[in-house]
Amino acid sequence: MAKDNVVVIGGGPCGIEVSRNLRDMGYTPILLEQQSELGGHLRKWDRLFPEGVEARKVLKELTSDLKGVKWFTDVNIESIQKSRKGYTVNVDTGMSFETKALVLTTGFKLFPAENKQEYGYNIYERVITNADLEQFFKTRKDSRIQNPKTIGFVHCVGSRDEKACNRQCSKVCCATAVKQASEIKEIFPDATVYCFYMDLRLFGRSYEDMYLNAQRKYGVRFIRGRVSEVSEDIDGKLYVKAEDTLLGKPMKIKMDLLVLMTGILPGDSTRPFAEMLKVPTGEDGFFTPKDTILEPCVTKEGGLFVAGACTGPKTIPETISEARATAIQVHKYLS
Amino acid sequence: MGKLYERLAKDIRIKEWLKACMNCGVCVSVCPAAEFYKYSPKNIVNIVQSQDDEQIEALLKSETIWYCGECMSCMTRCPRKNAPGQIVMALRSLSIDMGYFAESEKGRQQLPLQRALCGNILNYGYCVYPRTFKYEDHPESGTIGKWIGENLDEVHKRLGSNLEQDGPGVLRKIPKESLDELKAIFDVTGATERMNTVEEVSRRKAEEMGLDMDEYCKRAFNYVGEGHTLE
Amino acid sequence: MIYKGKQKIWSDYQKEIPDDHWFYVRSCIRQNFFPASEVTFLRILRDELGKDIYETPHHTTCGGIAYHQECIPQETQMTIIARQFALMTEAGYENYACSCITSFGLYCETLETWHEMPEVLERIRENLWKACRREFNIPKYLAHSSDLVYKFRDEIAEKAKYKLVNKETGEPLKVVEHIGCHYAKMFPSKGVGGAEYPYVLVGMAEKWGGNVIDYPERRHCCGYGFRQYHVKANRGYSISNTHKKFESMEPYHPDFIVTNCPGCPYFLDRWQYVIAEQTGKTYGGNGYGIPVLTYEEMAGLVLGYDPWDLGMQTHQIAVEPLLDKIGVKYDESKKYEGTGGKPLPEPEFPMNIRCC
Numbered sequence: 001m002a003k004d005n006v007v008v009i010g011g012g013p014c015g016i017e018v019s020r021n022l023r024d025m026g027y028t029p030i031l032l033e034q035q036s037e038l039g040g041h042l043r044k045w046d047r048l049f050p051e052g053v054e055a056r057k058v059l060k061e062l063t064s065d066l067k068g069v070k071w072f073t074d075v076n077i078e079s080i081q082k083s084r085k086g087y088t089v090n091v092d093t094g095m096s097f098e099t100k101a102l103v104l105t106t107g108f109k110l111f112p113a114e115n116k117q118e119y120g121y122n123i124y125e126r127v128i129t130n131a132d133l134e135q136f137f138k139t140r141k142d143s144r145i146q147n148p149k150t151i152g153f154v155h156c157v158g159s160r161d162e163k164a165c166n167r168q169c170s171k172v173c174c175a176t177a178v179k180q181a182s183e184i185k186e187i188f189p190d191a192t193v194y195c196f197y198m199d200l201r202l203f204g205r206s207y208e209d210m211y212l213n214a215q216r217k218y219g220v221r222f223i224r225g226r227v228s229e230v231s232e233d234i235d236g237k238l239y240v241k242a243e244d245t246l247l248g249k250p251m252k253i254k255m256d257l258l259v260l261m262t263g264i265l266p267g268d269s270t271r272p273f274a275e276m277l278k279v280p281t282g283e284d285g286f287f288t289p290k291d292t293i294l295e296p297c298v299t300k301e302g303g304l305f306v307a308g309a310c311t312g313p314k315t316i317p318e319t320i321s322e323a324r325a326t327a328i329q330v331h332k333y334l335s
Numbered sequence: 336m337g338k339l340y341e342r343l344a345k346d347i348r349i350k351e352w353l354k355a356c357m358n359c360g361v362c363v364s365v366c367p368a369a370e371f372y373k374y375s376p377k378n379i380v381n382i383v384q385s386q387d388d389e390q391i392e393a394l395l396k397s398e399t400i401w402y403c404g405e406c407m408s409c410m411t412r413c414p415r416k417n418a419p420g421q422i423v424m425a426l427r428s429l430s431i432d433m434g435y436f437a438e439s440e441k442g443r444q445q446l447p448l449q450r451a452l453c454g455n456i457l458n459y460g461y462c463v464y465p466r467t468f469k470y471e472d473h474p475e476s477g478t479i480g481k482w483i484g485e486n487l488d489e490v491h492k493r494l495g496s497n498l499e500q501d502g503p504g505v506l507r508k509i510p511k512e513s514l515d516e517l518k519a520i521f522d523v524t525g526a527t528e529r530m531n532t533v534e535e536v537s538r539r540k541a542e543e544m545g546l547d548m549d550e551y552c553k554r555a556f557n558y559v560g561e562g563h564t565l566e
Numbered sequence: 567m568i569y570k571g572k573q574k575i576w577s578d579y580q581k582e583i584p585d586d587h588w589f590y591v592r593s594c595i596r597q598n599f600f601p602a603s604e605v606t607f608l609r610i611l612r613d614e615l616g617k618d619i620y621e622t623p624h625h626t627t628c629g630g631i632a633y634h635q636e637c638i639p640q641e642t643q644m645t646i647i648a649r650q651f652a653l654m655t656e657a658g659y660e661n662y663a664c665s666c667i668t669s670f671g672l673y674c675e676t677l678e679t680w681h682e683m684p685e686v687l688e689r690i691r692e693n694l695w696k697a698c699r700r701e702f703n704i705p706k707y708l709a710h711s712s713d714l715v716y717k718f719r720d721e722i723a724e725k726a727k728y729k730l731v732n733k734e735t736g737e738p739l740k741v742v743e744h745i746g747c748h749y750a751k752m753f754p755s756k757g758v759g760g761a762e763y764p765y766v767l768v769g770m771a772e773k774w775g776g777n778v779i780d781y782p783e784r785r786h787c788c789g790y791g792f793r794q795y796h797v798k799a800n801r802g803y804s805i806s807n808t809h810k811k812f813e814s815m816e817p818y819h820p821d822f823i824v825t826n827c828p829g830c831p832y833f834l835d836r837w838q839y840v841i842a843e844q845t846g847k848t849y850g851g852n853g854y855g856i857p858v859l860t861y862e863e864m865a866g867l868v869l870g871y872d873p874w875d876l877g878m879q880t881h882q883i884a885v886e887p888l889l890d891k892i893g894v895k896y897d898e899s900k901k902y903e904g905t906g907g908k909p910l911p912e913p914e915f916p917m918n919i920r921c922c
Contacts, residue, residue: 114571114574114575117575117760117761117762117763118411118412118762120571121571122568122570122571122574123567123568123571123572123575123763124567124568125567125568156414160357160414161414162414162415162416163412163413163414163416164414198357198358198359224360225359225360225361225364226359226360226361226414227361227364228360228361228362228364228365228412229364229365229412229762229785231780231781231782231783231784231785232567232780232782233781233782233817234781234817234818239782241364241365242360242361242364243360243361243363243364243377244360245358245359245360245363245377248363248375248378250360250363250364250366250369250370251364252364346640347640347679347683347686348640350683351679351682351683365785365786367786367787367789367791367803367807368791368794368803370806370807370810371802371803371806371807372803401793402803403791404787404789404790404791404792404793404794404803404807405634405791405792406747406748406751406787406790406791407671407747407748407751407752408747408751408785408786408787410751410752411751411752411754411761411762418752424634424636424640427636428636428639428640431636441800444793444797444799444800445636445637447797448635448637448793448796448797449637451796452631452632452635452637452796453632453637453638455627456626456627456629456632456638460626460627461594461597461598461626461627462594462595462627462629462630462631462632463594463595463598463631464594464598465598468598472798475801475805475836475837475839475840476836477836477839477840477882477916478839478882478913478914478915478916478921479879479880479881479882479913480836480882481913481914482902482910482911482912482913482914483880485911486904486910486911489904489905489908489910490880490904490910491601492904492905493874493903493904493905494601494602494605494875494877494880495601495602495605495875496597496601496605501623502623503621503622503623504621504623505592505597505601505604505605506597506598506601507623508623509623509624509626510623510624512624513623513624513625513626514626516649516697516698517626517646519696519697519698520642520645520646520649520693520694520697520698521638521642522697523645523693523696523697524639524641524642524645524693524697525639525641525642526637526638526639526642529637529638529639530637555797555799556797556798556799557798557799558799559799559802564802
């Protein structure tokens with residue numbers, strides 16, 4: 001009594017969890033992923049806020065039981081046809097899938113840090129990103145990180161910035177910065193660590209403890225001011241200019257390492273899918289669901305669902321909850 | 336919204352360059368004026384966006400608005416596309432139009448500035464002109480500046496200038512009919528009116544201070560009071 | 567420093583610069599303080615490269631220096647610009663090149679405002695008609711004159727007599743480039759290379775053999791600040807900002823500074839003298855200062871023009887150490903001559919900074 005196929009596009013945590021839940025309800029999920037492995041950005045992360053759970057473990061848990069999920073990696077969508085019966089999804093390997101319901105879990109991309117030119121990513125040697133730092137936490141290898149004595153974290157890189165073409169808050173970077181600032185202090189206990197923030201947007205349960213710990217246990221210094229520009233001196237040290245807006249004092253700090261908290265933008269496939277499937281997007285480029293409060297996973301097109309970070313920045317637990325909710329919505333639609 | 340703000344809001348530069356400030360401080364940390372004076376472009380934007388006439392009036396009469404160097408470094412950086420430097424320009428214009436500029440030491444500098452710059456424009460067609468650029472006002476022009484001043488015609492001729500001559504070229508004599516056009520533009524577009532306001536308000540202020548106009552003008556050009564700078 | 571990262575940005579910010587037929591307007595400050603630079607610009611463009619650069623005696627100041635000190639209203643300033651455009655239109659040109667950076671910034675800003683607010687453009691047309699009975703077209707292309715020299719840097723390199731190289735060691739000279747704030751800080755896309763890593767001067771200096779230095783206060787204003795310089799009482803602002811730049815570039819031991827704004831070279835040159843006279847500090851080694859060149863002077867040197875024809879005797883900071891490094895031939899005895907070899911009295915020498 002095999003039930004219907006459901007095609008899920010995007011094999012990050014959201015797509016995986018949607019598929020697993022549909023599978024549990026008796027459907028045959030077909031999960032399509034562009035990269036050569038499932039897991040999305042989670043693969044690149046070391047630990048997750050607020051408790052510091054290992055991303056590897058979460059991913060392992062998510063992918064440990066995919067029996068009954070037909071998943072494909074290294075797959076690009078060539079075209080999608082809509083018919084009265086549903087959708088036909090054609091992929092570049094020559095396969096095509098019929099489905100009555102289609103779920104987009106295409107996720108996000110990180111703001112390309114080099115676009116915030118005045119911060120000098122890819123120009124000044126010791127400027128790295130939040131993603132680079134996670135990689136360092138995983139491998140402990142990065143030629144740019146040489147026992148730094150002064151380290152800065154720059155919040156809102158490519159977020160809340162009309163010049164960088166993203167007016168929105170990326171929501172998770174404040175918490176990531178506080179997490180990473182504490183973690184790097186564990187590795188380099190003698191370092192002085194600064195966080196340059198505009199507003200600390202730490203909203204979840206026990207996030208405040210994480211902040212408190214960063215201050216009390218790790219001595220991270222929080223400066224309310226956006227970094228204005230970065231330059232490099234003759235020894236390769238970074239010159240960071242920002243105003244301490246609470247003291248009303250412009251400051252120049254010499255740093256050995258600067259970490260740019262790159263924000264969250266719609267993934268590169270969002271726009272092509274939006275055009276192909278006539279899903280509306282907001283000014284921010286993310287998919288806009290039918291009803292942002294009551295039906296956040298449903299679109300105006302019957303049979304088309306959107307979930308996870310393709311509808312805006314989300315934490316992993318939010319993504320997981322949304323994935324499960326989406327599976328129920330799909331089930332309701334199909335029954 | 337008060338009357339002063341209403342007038343300010345009509346200025347093109349406010350329309351174009353005042354969006355909304357979120358107090359991030361990027362403008363302050365690249366501001367040359369903020370490194371020297373007790374000055375914060377961010378605070379100025381905040382007062383203007385408060386639309387509070389009492390605060391705006393105090394600002395228009397203050398030293399603060401005259402500290403900006405109009406380098407516009409702030410404009411590159413603001414994540415909300417505000418331009419504090421442009422907002423300052425609008426405030427200064429209003430301060431002059433209202434006659435408030437004479438209430439501050441730095442604002443009173445408007446008289447010597449106007450006399451020099453508008454004088455050069457209307458008399459010669461240039462903002463800066465070698466015949467009116469005096470070494471005694473510009474000792475920083477150095478021993479070489481002094482030498483140039485003392486040998487002005489020879490030096491300019493040697494370097495290929497066309498100083499005060501007909502035809503095109505460096506520092507050519509700008510024809511009378513072109514200078515007349517500049518004067519007509521001044522009359523039509525409010526520059527002449529502004530010049531009259533500055534002269535008139537300054538004259539009244541000079542009287543109040545018990546100075547004749549020349550003394551007042553010299554003092555405005557030279558005098559440095561206490562309390563402007565950081566150290 | 568990762569050079570590739572900069573190249574990526576440079577390739578993103580290229581502007582279209584037509585290669586001939588320009589209507590040229592001069593700069594108040596450059597004419598006053600670097601008259602030979604404008605002469606050199608035209609000599610290179612017209613005589614070396616055979617370009618059509620037209621100038622009318624009827625053009626005037628754009629009013630920018632007065633506008634940025636609130637001596638004239640914005641409406642006046644825009645109408646003066648409109649008159650310049652009318653002269654261009656009447657002369658049959660569409661490409662507009664200006665020598666001044668303050669002007670360039672104002673042209674960019676004015677065109678932007680007219681684009682955003684067509685009603686303002688209409689009002690300015692009316693003003694101009696009322697005042698001057700003139701009409702105008704908006705230029706098709708707007709360039710700063712340094713954009714043109716940048717554009718022809720390869721042609722200039724082909725004709726070059728000298729390279730920006732230390733002739734003794736064969737090492738490239740260390741060049742500090744300083745871009746006028748109003749070149750691209752207001753409208754990054756209008757400048758070659760953008761606002762953060764402008765390429766216009768880097769492109770010239772590198773093409774002609776030099777190595778460009780990136781130092782922490784590279785982006786900082788020269789310290790002009792309009793009224794912060796024009797009023798004697800405010801000059802502390804000006805010199806303290808210049809001082810900041812010199813302290814920041816000092817560890818790199820630059821061989822010279824090149825600028826594209828007419829004002830910056832004046833302030834960077836003269837404030838070095840004042841700093842030396844006030845504190846005894848010099849930045850160029852052996853008691854000299856760091857020579858500050860306009861881009862026209864730099865191009866002229868490369869092309870083998872006589873430094874005294876280029877007007878380098880009007881710098882306070884001696885250029886001879888630089889000329890010697892490059893191997894430029896010059897006759898020291900002709901430095902302070904007038905026309906036709908007429909000797910002029912020598913200038914006085916400063917106390918604390920060597921002037922050959």
